[in-house]
Amino acid sequence: MFEHGPVSVHPLESLDAAELVDHLRGRIQALQGGPTRLAVPTHPVLEGLVQLRTGGVYAVDSASLGMALAAGASRAGEWVGFAGWDDFGVEAAHQWGIDLSRTVLVPAPGEHWLEVTAALVDVLKVVVLRPPGQVDAKSASILDARLRARAGVLVVQGDWPRCELRLSAERSTWLGIGAGRGRLRERHVELVARGGGRVPARAEVVLGDGEVA
Amino acid sequence: MRTMVVWCPDWSVTAGLLELADGRDEDDPPHDVAAPAVVLANNRVVVCNATARAEGVRRGQRRRDAQARCPDVVLLPASPDRDARWFEPVLAAVEEVRPGVAPLRPGLMALPAPGRFFARGGVGGEEAAAAVLAEHLVDAGVWDCRFGAADDLYAAERAARRADPQGCLVVPAGGSAEFLRGLPVTVLADDGPEGAELADLLRRLGLVLLGDFAALSPASVSNRFGAYGVEVWRRVQGEEVTRLASRTPPPELACEISFEPPLDSAEAVTFSVRTTAERFVAGLSERQLVATGVRIEAEFEDGVSARTWLHPRCFTSRDLVDRVHWQLQAGMASSGLRSRKSTGETITSPVTLVRFLPDTVEPAGAHVDGLWGGGADDQVVRGVARVQAMVGYDAVRVPVRQGGRGPADRQALVPWGERPVGLRPVDRPWPGRLPGPAPSRVFAEAPEAEVVDEAGVVVAVTDRGRVTGEPWRFRVGVHWHPVAAWAGPWPVDESWWLGPGSGGRAARFQVVGVDGRAWLLRWRSAGGWEVEGAYD
Numbered sequence: 001m002f003e004h005g006p007v008s009v010h011p012l013e014s015l016d017a018a019e020l021v022d023h024l025r026g027r028i029q030a031l032q033g034g035p036t037r038l039a040v041p042t043h044p045v046l047e048g049l050v051q052l053r054t055g056g057v058y059a060v061d062s063a064s065l066g067m068a069l070a071a072g073a074s075r076a077g078e079w080v081g082f083a084g085w086d087d088f089g090v091e092a093a094h095q096w097g098i099d100l101s102r103t104v105l106v107p108a109p110g111e112h113w114l115e116v117t118a119a120l121v122d123v124l125k126v127v128v129l130r131p132p133g134q135v136d137a138k139s140a141s142i143l144d145a146r147l148r149a150r151a152g153v154l155v156v157q158g159d160w161p162r163c164e165l166r167l168s169a170e171r172s173t174w175l176g177i178g179a180g181r182g183r184l185r186e187r188h189v190e191l192v193a194r195g196g197g198r199v200p201a202r203a204e205v206v207l208g209d210g211e212v213a
Numbered sequence: 214m215r216t217m218v219v220w221c222p223d224w225s226v227t228a229g230l231l232e233l234a235d236g237r238d239e240d241d242p243p244h245d246v247a248a249p250a251v252v253l254a255n256n257r258v259v260v261c262n263a264t265a266r267a268e269g270v271r272r273g274q275r276r277r278d279a280q281a282r283c284p285d286v287v288l289l290p291a292s293p294d295r296d297a298r299w300f301e302p303v304l305a306a307v308e309e310v311r312p313g314v315a316p317l318r319p320g321l322m323a324l325p326a327p328g329r330f331f332a333r334g335g336v337g338g339e340e341a342a343a344a345v346l347a348e349h350l351v352d353a354g355v356w357d358c359r360f361g362a363a364d365d366l367y368a369a370e371r372a373a374r375r376a377d378p379q380g381c382l383v384v385p386a387g388g389s390a391e392f393l394r395g396l397p398v399t400v401l402a403d404d405g406p407e408g409a410e411l412a413d414l415l416r417r418l419g420l421v422l423l424g425d426f427a428a429l430s431p432a433s434v435s436n437r438f439g440a441y442g443v444e445v446w447r448r449v450q451g452e453e454v455t456r457l458a459s460r461t462p463p464p465e466l467a468c469e470i471s472f473e474p475p476l477d478s479a480e481a482v483t484f485s486v487r488t489t490a491e492r493f494v495a496g497l498s499e500r501q502l503v504a505t506g507v508r509i510e511a512e513f514e515d516g517v518s519a520r521t522w523l524h525p526r527c528f529t530s531r532d533l534v535d536r537v538h539w540q541l542q543a544g545m546a547s548s549g550l551r552s553r554k555s556t557g558e559t560i561t562s563p564v565t566l567v568r569f570l571p572d573t574v575e576p577a578g579a580h581v582d583g584l585w586g587g588g589a590d591d592q593v594v595r596g597v598a599r600v601q602a603m604v605g606y607d608a609v610r611v612p613v614r615q616g617g618r619g620p621a622d623r624q625a626l627v628p629w630g631e632r633p634v635g636l637r638p639v640d641r642p643w644p645g646r647l648p649g650p651a652p653s654r655v656f657a658e659a660p661e662a663e664v665v666d667e668a669g670v671v672v673a674v675t676d677r678g679r680v681t682g683e684p685w686r687f688r689v690g691v692h693w694h695p696v697a698a699w700a701g702p703w704p705v706d707e708s709w710w711l712g713p714g715s716g717g718r719a720a721r722f723q724v725v726g727v728d729g730r731a732w733l734l735r736w737r738s739a740g741g742w743e744v745e746g747a748y749d
Binding site for chain 1: 590592595596609623624651746748
C-alpha cells in the first residue's frame with residue numbers, strides 16, 4: 001500500500017505538503033509495526049556522507065565520530081545514550097551540540113552490556129556502544145532484532161559482525177599547533193564511509209574549533 | 214478496616230548509616246549501626262539517633278554544639294533520595310508477608326491490619342502479626358521498627374510512635390478517640406513547623422492534652438486556628454475513615470484458567486491460555502491500565518512454577534502467551550519435563566492451572582505511541598529504571614558540565630534520578646583552562662605517561678613555568694610516539710589547600726603524535742607525566 005522508499009525527517013515546519021504526507025505515512029507505518037527505515041537527523045558535518053536510518057547498526061572508529069553521529073538526533077530533540085564509555089568527555093559532547101539533559105550514560109555496564117544496550121535501545125533514539133572485546137554473531141543478532149522492533153539506531157565504536165556502514169577517520173591533521181606554540185584549533189579529517197555494497201565514500205571535513213555548533 | 218502503621222524512627226540516620234556500611238570494603242572494620250549519628254541540613258541537626266540523643270544531642274542544634282557534646286558523632290548530609298532508596302527494601306520485606314503496603318514517607322508505612330492471620334501459640338491478632346513483621350524487618354537489617362494498630366491511620370501512627378522497639382501498641386476497636394485524647398499536645402510537633410507552632414500556642418492557652426483541644430467546638434477551632442487546626446481537630450475525633458493508596462493493584466484483575474483434564478504438553482497449554490491472556494489484557498484496559506510486570510503462576514500436578522516477567526513497554530496478550538511458553542519450557546527442563554515438540558515425549562507432570570497476576574500496572578495513556586512523537590520522556594524514565602535494576606542504582610549517570618580548569622574538573626557524572634548539587638559554576642572565567650576543542654575522552658584515573666627530549670631526558674617544568682627541554686618522543690601506555698607538534702605549558706597551581714597528595718603544581722601540554730592523534734598530557738611536580746584526555 002505504502003511505498004517503502006526513503007522518508008526524510010526534518011523539522012516538520014520546513015517540509016512542503018508532499019514531504020509532510022510522506023513523513024506521516026512513515027510514522028503511521030511505524031505505529032502499525034510495519035518495516036520502516038525512518039531517517040534520523042544527522043549532524044551537518046556528516047551530511048552527504050552518512051544518513052542514519054532507524055533499525056540500523058553503524059560502526060565508527062573514534063569517540064568523536066560516535067559523538068558526531070549521536071549529535072544530530074540530540075540536536076533534533078531526541079534522547080541519546082552512551083554505554084560502555086568510562087572516559088566520556090562531557091565538554092566535547094556539549095561542543096558537538098549534544099543536549100546533556102537528554103543524555104543517558106552507562107559508563108561501565110560490565111558483563112550486562114548486552115542487556116543494558118537492549119534496554120537502552122528500547123527507549124532511546126541513538127545508542128552509542130563501546131562493547132567490551134569481541135562481539136559474537138548471536139549477541140549481535142539479538143540487538144539487531146530489538147532495533148528493528150523499536151525505532152532506534154545503534155552506533156558501535158569498535159567491531160561489529162554486521163553493520164550498515166563503517167565510518168572511519170583517516171589522515172587527520174591538526175591546525176593551530178606548532179612546536180611549543182599555539183594550541184589545537186581545528187582538525188582536518190578525511191572520513192571514509194564503507195559498506196552497503198557501494199564504493200567507499202570519502203570526504204574531507206573540518207571538525208570543531210571549540211564553539212558550540 | 215483496621216490499619217497498622219510501621220514506623221522506623223530516625224530513618225534518615227538509619228538510611229545514612231546503611232549506605233555508609235554498604236559503601237565499605239570487606240576488609241574495613243564493620244560499621245557500627247548503633248554509632249551516634251546525626252543528619253545535618255544547613256549546619257543544623259535535623260535528625261539524630263537514640264545513641265546521639267543519649268549524649269545530649271538534640272534536633273535543631275548547631276553542628277559544633279552536637280560535636281562538643283559527642284565528639285565521635287557521625288555526620289551525615291541530608292538526602293531525601295537516599296532515605297527513599299533505602300526504604301524500598303524495607304517495603305519489599307513487608308510486602309512479602311502482607312501485600313497492599315502503602316508507603317507514607319521514608320520511615321513510615323501503613324498496611325491493612327492483618328487481623329487474625331499469623332496467629333500462633335496462643336498469641337493472636339495484631340500483636341502476633343506485628344511480631345512476624347518485626348522478625349522479617351530485623352532479618353532485612355532494620356532492628357528499630359515499631360508498630361501501631363488502630364481503627365484509623367492517625368491513631369495508628371501515634372500508637373506506633375509510642376510503641377517500644379519491635380513492639381506493637383494496639384488501640385482497641387472504637388478506642389481511637391479515647392487514646393488520642395490522652396496524648397499531650399506536643400505530639401503535634403511531628404507534623405512539622407506548623408504543628409510545633411500550634412502545639413506551642415495550645416500549651417500557652419492552657420490546653421495540655423489533645424482531649425482538651427477535641428472538646429472545643431468545631432466552629433471556634435476554625436475561627437481561631439485555621440484550616441490546619443480544623444484538620445487536627447477532625448483527626449483527634451478518631452472517626453476519620455482511612456483509605457490506603459496501596460502500591461500493589463487490587464487482585465480482581467488477576468485471571469486464571471484451569472485444565473481438566475490436566476494438559477501434558479507445553480504447546481497445548483500455550484494454545485489454551487490465549488483467550489485467558491486476552492481477557493487479562495482486556496480487563497486491565499477497561500480500567501485504562503496496562504501491565505508492565507506480570508507474575509505468571511503455573512500449577513503442575515506435583516508442584517508450582519511462579520515467575521515475575523517484566524516488559525520493556527507493556528504486555529499484550531501475545532507477549533503473555535510467549536512468556537507462558539518460556540516459563541513452561543524452562544520449568545519443565547529443570548523438573549525433568551520436556552516439550553513434546555522438541556523431544557517427541559509427553560511431559561510427565563501435567564499442568565493443571567495457569568494464572569496471570571498483574572505485578573506493576575501503569576496508566577495506558579503513558580504507553581501509547583503518539584502520531585506526532587511525544588510521551589518519550591516517561592518511556593525513557595521507565596527504560597532507565599529497568600537498566601538501574603540490572604546494573605545498580607549509580608551505574609546510570611547523567612553527564613553535567615561544571616566549572617574548573619582541567620577537563621576532568623569541568624565535568625560531573627550525576628546518578629540518574631538525583632539532582633546535581635554542589636557544582637562549580639560554568640560561567641566564570643576560570644583562568645588557566647584550555648581554550649578550543651575539548652578532549653572527547655577524559656580519563657577518570659589518568660594513566661601514566663612519559664615525555665622525553667631529543668637526548669632521552671625526561672622533560673619537566675621549572676618553578677617559573679619553563680620547559681626544561683623540547684618534547685621529542687612521548688609514551689602513552691606501552692607505545693612510544695615521536696612528537697609531531699606540541700603546545701604548552703599551561704601551568705596551574707591549585708587544590709594545594711586540600712592537603713598533601715591532592716593538587717599542587719602542574720602544567721598541561723597538548724601533544725600531537727606523527728599518526729595525527731592528539732593527547733592532553735599533564736606534568737605534575739609531585740608525580741611526573743600522566744594522560745588526562747585524548748582528542749580522539
